Amino acid sequence: xxxxxxxxxxxxTRQPPPTCRRCGECCRKGGxxxxxxDASLVVSGVLPASSLFTLRQGETVLDNVSGRLETLAxxxxxxxxxxxxxxxxxxxxxxxxxxxxxxxxxxxxxFCADTxxxxxxxxxxxxxxxxxxxxxxxxxxxxxxxEARCPAGEAIRLALAARGDAxxxxxxxxxxxxxxxxxxxxxSRAGLSPDALELYxxxxxxxxxxxxxxxxxxxx
Numbered sequence: 001x002x003x004x005x006x007x008x009x010x011x012x013t014r015q016p017p018p019t020c021r022r023c024g025e026c027c028r029k030g031g032x033x034x035x036x037x038d039a040s041l042v043v044s045g046v047l048p049a050s051s052l053f054t055l056r057q058g059e060t061v062l063d064n065v066s067g068r069l070e071t072l073a074x075x076x077x078x079x080x081x082x083x084x085x086x087x088x089x090x091x092x093x094x095x096x097x098x099x100x101x102x103x104x105x106x107x108x109x110x111f112c113a114d115t116x117x118x119x120x121x122x123x124x125x126x127x128x129x130x131x132x133x134x135x136x137x138x139x140x141x142x143x144x145x146x147e148a149r150c151p152a153g154e155a156i157r158l159a160l161a162a163r164g165d166a167x168x169x170x171x172x173x174x175x176x177x178x179x180x181x182x183x184x185x186x187x188s189r190a191g192l193s194p195d196a197l198e199l200y201x202x203x204x205x206x207x208x209x210x211x212x213x214x215x216x217x218x219x220x
Contacts, residue, residue, distance in 0.1 A: 031080065
C-alpha cells in the first residue's frame, strides 16, 4: 500500500493488517487447542464436552504449528475432528464457522498468511482439565486417580518395551484393563456422560499406544 500522509507529507508504504478471508483453509486442517480465556466457552456450552478431547502429557502428537511429531510436555484440550476425521466440527463449506462470533482464542489469533500471532500465544495459558474439574471436586478426584494409574507417557514406554519384555507387556495389559473398566464405571456409577470421557480422561489408552505396539512413530 502506498498512501500519502497529509499531516507529515511522508509516503506511507506500510501494509494494512492482515484480515481473514474466511476461506476455511485453516478450519479444514483441524480444530484449535484451548486456552484459559476459552473456559467460558466450555462452561456456557458453546463448546460442549462432546466436541472436546484431551491430549495428555507424554503423548506424541502432530503439532499444528511446527508440522512435526512432538511429545507433549503438558496436556492440551482440543476441539475434536469432525466427521471427516480432520476438519473442525464447527466448520461448514465453503467458509462458514458456526461459532464465529464466539470462536476460541487460537481461531481469533490465526491468519493463514501470517501465523506470527498464533505462534506467540500457542504454548501459553493452555486450558487444562483441572481448570474445568477442580482437584477437590468429585470429578477432579476421579481425574487424578485415572491419571495416576494410566499416565500416557508410561503407557507408551510400556508399549515399546513390551515387544521384548513380557513383564512390560503384562503391566500394559493391566493398564488397558483398568482404563477400560474405569471409563465404564465413570459412566455407570459417577453419571458422567459417555460424550465427556475423552475430555476428562483423554483418549482410551488402547488408542494412545496403538501406533507404538509395532514400532515408534518417526519424527519429522
